[in-house]
Amino acid sequence: MDSLSYKTISLNAATVQKEWILIDAQDEVLGRLASQVAKILRGKNKPGFTPNVDCGDNVIVINADKVRITGKKMTDKVYVRHTGYPGGQRFATPADYLRKKPEFVIEKAVKGMLPRTRLGAAQLRNLKVYAGAEHPHAAQNPKQIKLNEIK
Numbered sequence: 723m724d725s726l727s728y729k730t731i732s733l734n735a736a737t738v739q740k741e742w743i744l745i746d747a748q749d750e751v752l753g754r755l756a757s758q759v760a761k762i763l764r765g766k767n768k769p770g771f772t773p774n775v776d777c778g779d780n781v782i783v784i785n786a787d788k789v790r791i792t793g794k795k796m797t798d799k800v801y802v803r804h805t806g807y808p809g810g811q812r813f814a815t816p817a818d819y820l821r822k823k824p825e826f827v828i829e830k831a832v833k834g835m836l837p838r839t840r841l842g843a844a845q846l847r848n849l850k851v852y853a854g855a856e857h858p859h860a861a862q863n864p865k866q867i868k869l870n871e872i873k
Contacts, residue, residue, distance in 0.1 A: 733772040744864035748785040787824035787853045825851040852872035
């Protein structure tokens with residue numbers, strides 16, 4: 723047995739093969755969608771995954787306004803933010819955000835599943851979320867995939 727044929731592959735920025743992936747969020751459960759998107763953004767679905775390199779793909783999520791939130795989370799879950807002023811704590815539910823800015827709900831869920839580092843921030847920049855079915859990335863020829871096809 724030749725031991726040299728079993729070398730561990732470590733990718734770097736020059737050897738990474740990035741693709742564009744298109745995912746339709748219509749009737750998908752938010753948490754399950756976000757975990758699969760985070761896996762693709764990190765590159766964990768690739769055989770050459772390297773934890774310290776941005777080896778994930780660029781992901782386009784369309785129909786963000788049609789994502790499903792199960793149970794009573796649509797009214798009971800609360801997103802908290804602060805304006806920076808005294809007494810400036812503001813609360814909003816997913817129903818509020820799906821009405822005003824539906825992209826935020828998916829971006830927030832995916833962001834929570836990525837590392838809290840500079841690399842995680844760089845990987846989050848590879849995520850593009852759109853409320854409708856149209857997106858401006860047709861020139862990149864994104865490959866459309868179904869969530870249940872991801873391993």
